Amino acid sequence: MSKWTECSIHTTEQAIEPVSYILHQAGASGVVIEDSADLTRLWDEAEDEMYKLSAEDYPEEGAIVKAYFPANEHVGETIKKIKAALKDLPLYDIDPGSVEVVLAEVYEEDWANAWKQYxxxxxxxxxxxxxxxxxxxxxxxxxxxxxxxxxxxxxxxxxxxxxxxxxxxxxxxxxxxxxxxxxxxxxxxxxxxxxxxxxxxxxxxxxxxxxxxxxxxxxxxxxxxxxxxxxxxxxxxxxxxxxxxxxxxxxxxxxxxxxxxxxxxxxxxxxxxxxxxxxxxxxxxxxxxxxxxxxxxxxxxxxxxxxxxxxxxx
Structure with a gap:
């Protein structure tokens, strides 16, 4: 049973791409973006389905960017590097907001059912x-x-x-x-x-x-x-x-x-x-x-x- 560290970063809409880049540079193969603006955005329907978004799954403002890293002895150092890179964002005239970083442990089996909430x-x-x-x-x-x-x-x-x-x-x-x-x-x-x-x-x-x-x-x-x-x-x-x-x-x-x-x-x-x-x-x-x-x-x-x-x- 594979265990992963979920790294969730609460940031601003402006900083979504820079934060995603930092996570990719840290070794994430992909990111999950929960952008509060999605709740009011007009979407073109996908070709094969319609879906509903729930406000409960989104922050009240800004966005949460999530990435997953193997829960091994190196993950602590990876998170340190991510936090340091986040602190440098204002140097590039990017307002990252609170950049609250929350860590959680998840198991691979949880991902198989996560999409069902939508x-x-x-x-x-x-x-x-x-x-x-x-x-x-x-x-x-x-x-x-x-x-x-x-x-x-x-x-x-x-x-x-x-x-x-x-x-x-x-x-x-x-x-x-x-x-x-x-x-x-x-x-x-x-x-x-x-x-x-x-x-x-x-x-x-x-x-x-x-x-x-x-x-x-x-x-x-x-x-x-x-x-x-x-x-x-x-x-x-x-x-x-x-x-x-x-x-x-x-x-x-x-x-x-x-x-x-x-x-x-x-x-x-x-x-x-x-x-x-x-x-x-x-x-x-x-x-x-x-x-x-x-x-x-x-x-x-x-x-x-x-x-x-x-x-x-x-």
Whole structure:
């Protein structure tokens, strides 16, 4: 069990970079920055997730810069050098503030779970909430449905805007008893949502082995194995299922490749939900849907992300 010394330095926003440099020079391979300004900064959403910051994790003012050093006989000398370098910052017209240095011992296992504090339950639609599995989230109302996920390394929290668009669309379209195909299932979140919204039979496909394994685990964790089947598959190749609804939250170019297969495997009057589409690809996907024969197109957006609902004619 590896033990490390955590060196936390409370400083000013102006001094974040110089303090980080001092820690790097002392042998830190990286730093953690908890900047109080992050709480009010406007962020562009990451491509694969949304997240929440908690004021409890940040200083009231300024920033805390943290670095980690092996807890061995040399660490005391390392800290002395860091403190001496911090005292010299005013010589370079840098106001480091109080530069309070706090030391703590941490074990490597603690790092594996530290990131979890940033992931909180997110309401995705009127009735659907996605919650990290460790949160022990309690539904706020009797009609609220909860999908519990362990984000892990592969698929983030499952709360990207395109996922939200898909869950909201599934909530509008599913009445109960449908056959659903989820193409490019990833974590399995949409397949699970479909099951919780009343679908009777859900087939989830993905070509990636890690995705298939992740989806299987999440389906089992959410007790949806009686409804959801997860299979390794290249889009709809080899599938002959006639579906009431097909959902695909993947890249626009792949959605266009998928369209003929989706059209042929939908029942008359069936619905195709296509998301994962950035605004710049919107017109291209729209034209491809029309060329394939879909009708009654609806467009739903969150920020720069687009979902199409398209219907196969009766």
């Amino acid at each position: 992931y909180k339950p997110v309401r995705m639609s009127e009735t659907m909430t996605v919650a990290p599995s460790w949160e022990n989230y309690t539904p706020e109302s009797s009609n609220e449905k909860v999908i519990e996920l362990d984000p892990g390394m592969a698929f983030g929290t499952g709360t990207h805007p395109t996922t939200m668009l898909c869950i909201q669309a599934l909530e509008r379209e599913l009445k109960g008893g449908e056959t659903v195909l989820d193409v490019g299932t990833g974590s399995g979140i949409l397949a699970i949502a479909a099951a919780k919204l009343g679908a009777a039979d859900v087939k989830a496909f993905d070509l990636d082995d890690i995705a298939v394994r992740s989806a299987l685990e999440n389906v089992e964790y959410n007790q949806c194995t009686s409804v959801v089947q997860v299979t390794k598959n290249d889009l709809l190749a080899g599938s002959s299922v006639q579906a009431d609804l097909i959902v695909a939250n993947i890249l626009a170019d792949i959605i266009i490749r998928l369209m003929d297969g989706a059209y042929s495997q939908l029942k008359a009057g069936g619905v195709f939900l296509a998301s994962g589409i950035i605004e710049s690809k919107r017109s291209q996907v729209e034209q491809a849907l029309l060329d394939t024969g879909f009708k009654d197109l609806e467009v739903h957006t969150i920020e720069d992300w687009v979902l199409f609902k398209a219907v196969k004619p009766e």
